[in-house]
Amino acid sequence: MDFSLSREHEMLRDMVKEFADKELAPRALELDNKREFFWEQVRRSGELGLIGVINSKEYGGTAMGHLARMILIEEISRVYPPMGFFHQTGNLFMYAVETFGSDKQKKKYLPALCKGEKVSAFALTEASGGSDAAGLQTEATGDGDYYVVNGRKMWITGVEPADFVGFVSKTGDKFSVFIVEKGTPGFEVTRREETIGLRSLPVNEFALTNCRLPKENLIGEEGRGLVCALTTIATIGRTGAAGVALGVARGCYEAALKFARERVLYGKPIAGLQAIQFMLADMNVEIEAAKWLCYNTAWQLDQGKTSRDLAVDIARCKLYAVDVANRCAYRAVDIMGAYGLSPEYRVIGLLRDALELGVAAGSQEIMRVTIGATITR
Amino acid sequence: MGLDILVCIKQVPDPDHFSEVRLDARTGRIVREGIPAIINPLDRNALEEALRAKAKVSGKVTAISMGPPQARKALEEALAVGADRGVLLCDTAFAGADTLATATALFCAVRKLGRFDLIFCGNETVDSGTAQVGPQLSELLDIAQVSGVREVSYTGDNTLEVKRVLEHGYMRVRLKLPALLCVTKDTNQPRLPTVQSIMEVAGKEMITWTATDIGAPREHVGLKGSPTCAVGVYESKSGRRREIMQGSTEEKVRRAVTRLRELGAI
16 A cells, blocks of 8 residues: 655655745735734635645636645645635535536636636525435426525525625425626625634525526536535535544644643743653644545545535544544643633634534534434435 | 757755754765655746747757656656746666765766857855855856856846845946856746646656766766865754843943943944
């Protein structure tokens, strides 16, 4: 078995690390505290080719694949999780269009998204929650060459700045996925939710009121929307959330290790105390385990396996990486004491981000349901 | 007609890990095992300047490095940001080279590669900091060279004008090509590779040459060809001496000034 990264993946990791450390890190804490996002760095991410790694070259992507995406989200989230999460949510729409959309849609939407000139969001969740996808109430009714849509979506990341939003709606007794563009009459962002983690990124509620969408805005076939949405959320959403979690865990570990080496107590650094070493050792082991779960799943996607083949693998990596991020964040706060709780340091922000990841792209319990139902079959 | 541009790069221990670097007391050399390696930071400025020259005047950029097999990674990184070709000089015969033996190996490789209009080097390296390899290479090639370069202007007609940093100011130097320039960190901001350019690396030319391949006489390269000999290494200790002056503010200042004069500090 060869677990080494390819040279391309190694160089990608080094490049993203330098980008994150030099261009994102200096403003990460300030932006998190101000609840503002680093939008100018979206264009920069596009220039570096980071946004379209899973999209084909034909549509402006680089087709480097899912492992590349996992690595870049991890490296970015180590210093600025909201930008990592931007790649998680932004890629949802891009994947749905590339995998299920028409050639016309791919040409229209993907190149500008890959360049970071436009941004997108993808919406499933409603007031009733996101776990029961079939329970959603938004409804589209055919009217000649149009659909008329009515409904309301909640807890959707990045709708406010999005130029294009993909969303799931009922069409009769089945479901379909549509594209609504910014400025379409009847489409209105109605609220920015208060969130405790990933605060840089807006999380929104939006309403569709007699919103007329041309039939060409349907992604894939009418009535096949749940397949499109659930495949997209598993392949992109869950793996992306796992990548962010991995980065958060590493950010906590690195901050705690640095602090422990520098903080002198009883005349020597606290890194020499076994109570501290035990916590650092646990973080070190769990991060390594989470990393290989995540890399293995992403690598299998690159080998052509589908989210259906990998349902358990994907659930496992999201569940474990997010749990590890939470445990690492708590331990880092413990090691750093009052500094760990101060908003002037980044660890408390990472703990809040880790908590937020628990509900992203399917709750931890839904991951357990997926794994549990499969292994007891 | 474009320029043929060469960039000399060296793989060095990552300065972020300098605290882990050890010196071998017997050989006087740096023990690099286990320390992550990077392209010498100023060599990235040199590479960036070469890429800008290519963009401005057109041409081809070759990156060259002498080192162990893992130095290939530094060249791959150079290809990832836009160099067209990599040349690795890799042979146990090159091991233990001082600056002159390194410049000699590079000279032999340049002779084999052909003529270059412009050669860029980093002004010095972070691991040894001699700033000698570039000037020595230019002497061996018998071409003009400027060290401490902060700005390069292409004035046409095979002529360059460069700004050379001095201790208290700068000097403008006009020179004819071919020339070798050793650049400083203020020359430019080195670019990052892109995902696209990283994926193009595998399709670019990478040459590996031994001492025999470049016709380098073994007695002139590596340890054998190195007139420099480290007679010993030691870790320098630095610390602060503290003295507290007593009395009124005026007395304390007077005493402090007297003491500083005694110590030759002012």
